[in-house]
Amino acid sequence: xxxxxxxxxxxxxxxxxxxxxxxxxxxxxxxxxxxxxxxxxxxxxxxxxxxxxxxxxxxxxxxxxxxxxxxxxxxxxxxxxxxxxxxxxxxxxxxxxxxxxxxxxxxxxxxxxxxxxxxxxxxxxxxxxxxxxxxxxxxxxxxxxxxxxxxxxxxxxxxxxxxxxxxxxxxxxxxxxxxxxxxxxxxxxxxxxxxxxxxxxxxxxxxxxxxxxxxxxxxxxxxxxxxxxxxxxxxxxxxxxxxxxxxxxxxxxxxxxxxxxxxxxxxxxxxxxxxxxxxxxxxxxxxxxxxxxxxxxxxxxx
Numbered sequence: 676x677x678x679x680x681x682x683x684x685x686x687x688x689x690x691x692x693x694x695x696x697x698x699x700x701x702x703x704x705x706x707x708x709x710x711x712x713x714x715x716x717x718x719x720x721x722x723x724x725x726x727x728x729x730x731x732x733x734x735x736x737x738x739x740x741x742x743x744x745x746x747x748x749x750x751x752x753x754x755x756x757x758x759x760x761x762x763x764x765x766x767x768x769x770x771x772x773x774x775x776x777x778x779x780x781x782x783x784x785x786x787x788x789x790x791x792x793x794x795x796x797x798x799x800x801x802x803x804x805x806x807x808x809x810x811x812x813x814x815x816x817x818x819x820x821x822x823x824x825x826x827x828x829x830x831x832x833x834x835x836x837x838x839x840x841x842x843x844x845x846x847x848x849x850x851x852x853x854x855x856x857x858x859x860x861x862x863x864x865x866x867x868x869x870x871x872x873x874x875x876x877x878x879x880x881x882x883x884x885x886x887x888x889x890x891x892x893x894x895x896x897x898x899x900x901x902x903x904x905x906x907x908x909x910x911x912x913x914x915x916x917x918x919x920x921x922x923x924x925x926x927x928x929x930x931x932x933x934x935x936x937x938x939x940x941x942x943x944x945x946x947x948x949x950x951x952x953x954x955x956x957x958x959x960x961x962x963x964x965x966x967x968x969x970x971x972x973x974x975x976x977x
Contacts, residue, residue, distance in 0.1 A: 682741030692716040734779035767822040786823035792816035795943030839872035839899035844974035865927035867907025869944030872899040875961035
């Protein structure tokens with residue numbers, strides 16, 4: 676396949692590029708920083724520095740849309756919200772315009788989203804039909820998905836990848852956590868009862884590759900392992916994988932004071948279940964967090 680990836684230099688994008696190239700696909704990465712692409716994604720990928728390079732005669736068989744500025748890293752000021760919106764919604768709208776104008780349209784668009792779509796759901800078990808949340812992150816995800824779904828009007832199959840916390844030794848959620856835990860400073864967040872839905876990077880990549888060809892896959896798809904845990908359980912299991920104690924807690928009021936509106940992403944929870952993936956017969960290599968953390972910690976130690 677000829678595949679265009681946006682967000683290809685990010686954690687998930689880098690892993691996908693490697694897997695796609697290994698499988699024999701032709702990969703083009705769209706990046707605002709083209710000089711960094713070959714170093715992060717491999718020397719054999721092609722590069723778009725802007726969507727203007729996609730002419731009506733350019734042919735892609737599939738598009739994987741993962742672009743988006745980090746949502747937790749900075750306060751949600753008006754300027755930051757606009758950046759988050761533009762990097763997801765506006766870019767996706769432009770991407771769909773290019774798809775619609777292409778003489779040879781891709782068969783499928785796999786477009787990023789997040790389980791933040793559901794908002795804070797307490798202890799409820801969440802499948803893809805669950806309603807949208809009301810906070811900013813949920814509104815952002817909903818608009819992002821709506822922009823991608825417009826590609827269906829051009830006859831393109833659209834999958835909306837509602838992704839949980841990605842566990843990887845190459846960065847992301849666990850990038851800064853091992854050192855505090857190794858020092859015995861691992862801490863649960865708030866009361867620790869909020870659900871944490873996660874997926875190992877290997878499972879995300881494997882299932883994304885399957886969806887490229889599986890015409891049964893469409894619409895919203897929960898990219899999360901079948902065994903979510905609470906924040907406290909995750910904290911204890913990560914500490915155990917590192918052979919360290921974890922007795923501390925970061926009080927909710929402190930997190931709210933530091934993170935403001937963003938604290939919903941840390942103190943809220945979604946107990947997300949991968950109903951569609953399992954109904955399609957997809958099998959997780961890492962269904963339980965113990966095995967996933969063991970693999971990541973072992974990789975980090977190398």
